Amino acid sequence: MAEARDESIKKLFDAKSAKVDTNKGEEYFSDLYESCKVRIGELKDMPIAGRGVDLRKALEDDGFERRDFLKWASATTAMLMLPASFTPLVAEAAEVMNRIPVVWIELSDCAGNSEALLRSDGPKIDEIVLDIISLEFHETLQAAAGHQAEKQLEEALELFKGKYILFVEGAIPLGIDGNFGTIGAKAETFKDHLLRLADGAAAVIAVGACATYGGIPAAAPNPTDAVGVMDLVKGKPIINIPACPANPANMVGVVLHYALTGSVPELDSLLRPKFAFGYRIHDNCERRAHFDAGEYVEEWGDEGAKNNFCLYKMGCKGPMTFNNCSIIRYNEAVNWPIGVGRGCIGCSEPDFWDKYAYERPMANAHIKAPTGGVEKTVDEFGLGLLTAAGIGIGIHAAASAIAGKKNSDEKDV
Amino acid sequence: MKTDYKKIERMTPAMRIIHWANAICMIAAIITGLYIAHPYYQSFIADGAVDKYVMAWNRWAHFISAIIFDVTSIVVAYLYFFSRFEKPYKKLIPNAKNVKEFGEVILNLLTLNRRKRFDSTHSDSFNTVYFTIFHLLLFFMLFTGLQLYVHGLESGESSIGTWWPALLHISTDWTIPVTGGTLMDVRIAHHITMWLIVVWMVFHIYYQIWRTIFWEEGDIAIVIGGSKFVKDGK
Numbered sequence: 007m008a009e010a011r012d013e014s015i016k017k018l019f020d021a022k023s024a025k026v027d028t029n030k031g032e033e034y035f036s037d038l039y040e041s042c043k044v045r046i047g048e049l050k051d052m053p054i055a056g057r058g059v060d061l062r063k064a065l066e067d068d069g070f071e072r073r074d075f076l077k078w079a080s081a082t083t084a085m086l087m088l089p090a091s092f093t094p095l096v097a098e099a100a101e102v103m104n105r106i107p108v109v110w111i112e113l114s115d116c117a118g119n120s121e122a123l124l125r126s127d128g129p130k131i132d133e134i135v136l137d138i139i140s141l142e143f144h145e146t147l148q149a150a151a152g153h154q155a156e157k158q159l160e161e162a163l164e165l166f167k168g169k170y171i172l173f174v175e176g177a178i179p180l181g182i183d184g185n186f187g188t189i190g191a192k193a194e195t196f197k198d199h200l201l202r203l204a205d206g207a208a209a210v211i212a213v214g215a216c217a218t219y220g221g222i223p224a225a226a227p228n229p230t231d232a233v234g235v236m237d238l239v240k241g242k243p244i245i246n247i248p249a250c251p252a253n254p255a256n257m258v259g260v261v262l263h264y265a266l267t268g269s270v271p272e273l274d275s276l277l278r279p280k281f282a283f284g285y286r287i288h289d290n291c292e293r294r295a296h297f298d299a300g301e302y303v304e305e306w307g308d309e310g311a312k313n314n315f316c317l318y319k320m321g322c323k324g325p326m327t328f329n330n331c332s333i334i335r336y337n338e339a340v341n342w343p344i345g346v347g348r349g350c351i352g353c354s355e356p357d358f359w360d361k362y363a364y365e366r367p368m369a370n371a372h373i374k375a376p377t378g379g380v381e382k383t384v385d386e387f388g389l390g391l392l393t394a395a396g397i398g399i400g401i402h403a404a405a406s407a408i409a410g411k412k413n414s415d416e417k418d419v
Numbered sequence: 420m421k422t423d424y425k426k427i428e429r430m431t432p433a434m435r436i437i438h439w440a441n442a443i444c445m446i447a448a449i450i451t452g453l454y455i456a457h458p459y460y461q462s463f464i465a466d467g468a469v470d471k472y473v474m475a476w477n478r479w480a481h482f483i484s485a486i487i488f489d490v491t492s493i494v495v496a497y498l499y500f501f502s503r504f505e506k507p508y509k510k511l512i513p514n515a516k517n518v519k520e521f522g523e524v525i526l527n528l529l530t531l532n533r534r535k536r537f538d539s540t541h542s543d544s545f546n547t548v549y550f551t552i553f554h555l556l557l558f559f560m561l562f563t564g565l566q567l568y569v570h571g572l573e574s575g576e577s578s579i580g581t582w583w584p585a586l587l588h589i590s591t592d593w594t595i596p597v598t599g600g601t602l603m604d605v606r607i608a609h610h611i612t613m614w615l616i617v618v619w620m621v622f623h624i625y626y627q628i629w630r631t632i633f634w635e636e637g638d639i640a641i642v643i644g645g646s647k648f649v650k651d652g653k
């Protein structure tokens with residue numbers, strides 16, 4: 007009892023927002039450096055797991071030079087909030103990442119996160135590094151299908167028990183006993199599938215908004231009772247990499263961090279790695295000066311839009327969204343949503359579809375009443391209240407003027 | 420026929436200054452808050468950037484009035500317990516006497532002053548409850564507002580040190596689960612509470628004027644000169 011209460015109080019005061027402490031001091035980092043070196047040595051001595059590929063060869067095949075790779079390594083070191091001296095270690099860790107077995111499952115999803123990895127104009131180093139991880143199972147990407155695929159999964163689960171990292175893409179429907187989503191010939195529900203696979207995993211990584219918080223499947227009215235991984239899986243380290251889609255750079259960051267240190271990166275209270283979700287879009291946005299100056303795009307294609315004005319009045323939710331896409335961008339820093347002229351829809355925040363993605367300022371958005379009833383904007387609601395109060399006051403004032411009793415000397419009628 | 424009036428003091432100069440500081444800040448917070456929510460006027464493209472800075476100034480004014488609120492709220496909380504007039508907290512205890520008085524004041528309002536069976540020399544319990552509602556709404560605004568503010572200090576650093584964001588997190592993070600679980604819910608709650616305060620204000624002003632007209636005790640002077648008048652012999 008007392009414990010449950012302590013827990014709930016703790017939860018109440020638990021920072022859901024990001025607090026980033028990057029300066030941990032000389033001593034911390036030199037200790038970390040030593041332990042990372044030991045860890046990488048151990049991984050090197052391990053055989054390449056099942057389907058792992060050699061990174062050097064993969065990079066060469068795609069026409070990247072060693073120099074490109076080292077440039078990537080130093081950018082990634084910075085992204086992980088490690089001192090520059092860690093760059094060689096990060097490069098080595100990327101090379102031994104193929105020792106880490108990965109199982110990737112898809113539940114209620116659109117495969118958008120897998121697509122994000124695959125559909126770039128040419129593979130970027132982030133994506134190649136992800137390619138070389140020993141992907142033991144990935145329904146969309148693997149050749150095997152049907153019973154063959156199932157067998158492959160069982161073998162991997164057996165062989166790498168307690169060692170593999172489980173990537174989950176998509177939400178888990180809990181309605182009608184989980185039967186909104188089943189998998190395989192035995193029609194195992196998504197829920198049972200996830201719990202069984204999570205059981206033998208070293209860590210579970212939820213990629214994308216759906217796996218993290220339920221995302222689109224869980225949007226109102228959430229017909230299938232969809233939830234995210236962290237609502238279901240208990241007793242395993244869980245790392246959330248939300249966004250729609252999750253940025254491949256952040257996926258690599260998490261796996262690299264794991265390869266490097268053997269532990270999960272520092273997480274915020276939504277279990278998102280702070281190195282990626284410790285930044286607010288609005289504070290790192292190239293249009294911020296226009297926000298402060300009161301220069302807004304008023305409608306698509308207007309003079310403001312041509313001049314890259316702030317998208318706040320078009321519903322940009324950058325002020326309430328934590329993600330690093332304003333810094334590292336997408337597709338190896340080619341561009342990002344606000345860069346191409348449309349507002350942020352808060353894809354890395356819980357309930358983003360219902361509460362962020364309506365593409366107009368919150369004051370103008372139709373918000374469900376807590377009762378789930380009529381949709382009104384907050385201002386309509388407020389003006390309604392005000393009108394009601396005004397009418398009440400008007401009636402009272404008129405009645406007082408006509409029938410009110412001014413003389414309070416003789417009390418009571 | 421001449422009626423004798425007795426003067427009774429109700430508000431010290433400090434309380435009156437706080438009152439008008441609050442009133443001005445509230446108007447400022449509403450005007451600037453609505454601009455922040457949905458910028459309702461544009462700046463001219465031809466203006467120099469230095470002249471516009473419109474949103475930044477609005478936010479600045481909003482936060483300054485917020486900081487003034489912070490201070491006056493602490494003073495008001497102090498006065499609830501240590502005021503040299505009737506200490507407000509005594510009027511909040513729902514004992515038989517206060518409940519009865521509360522009901523009588525409501526009846527007085529509903530019967531258009533035909534029935535007035537309470538002592539109107541001191542701050543009655545309806546008054547106190549009504550003002551307490553305001554202070555609770557204001558406290559909620561403070562905490563949700565400061566939570567919105569700390570989003571911009573995500574590095575954990577600030578110009579006055581790391582203690583400030585840390586303090587803000589400790590004191591305001593509870594608003595996230597309480598309002599619905601996301602940062603946007605905090606903002607929605609902040610906005611809706613503003614409307615509740617506007618409604619509160621409208622009735623407040625109406626009631627003070629109504630009392631002044633119908634009770635004929637000069638109630639509105641409380642907040643200006645600090646005292647009101649009641650007929651002698653009461």
Ligand code: HEM
Binds near residue numbers: 429434438550628642
């Ligand atoms: C516009 C925003 C206003 C706000 C937020 C506000 C708020 C308050 C609050 C909180 C109190 C209680 C005193 C305390 O607890 O410190 C109060 C008292 C009072 N206010 Fe206002 N007020 C506003 C405007 C006005 C105006 C325009 C008038 C004049 C018509 C007025 C007349 C009074 C009077 C007469 C009292 C004393 C009532 C009593 O003690 O019985 N207020 N106000």
Ligand code: HEM
Binds near residue numbers: 456606
């Ligand atoms: C007292 C402490 C207060 C603080 C610290 C505070 C702070 C803030 C902050 C930080 C924002 C968001 C601004 C942004 O994103 O740039 C905001 C918005 C707002 N504030 Fe306050 N505020 C306070 C009080 C009030 C009060 C008393 C009112 C009105 C009664 C008010 C009305 C609003 C409104 C309407 C918004 C816009 C919300 C939206 O996005 O729709 N605030 N406030």
Ligand code: SF4
Binds near residue numbers: 289291293295316323
């Ligand atoms: S475009 Fe969005 S994130 Fe950028 S400054 Fe404007 S409101 Fe902020």
Ligand code: SF4
Binds near residue numbers: 249327332350353354
């Ligand atoms: S700009 Fe916003 S909505 Fe777009 S990817 Fe980044 S966090 Fe998601």
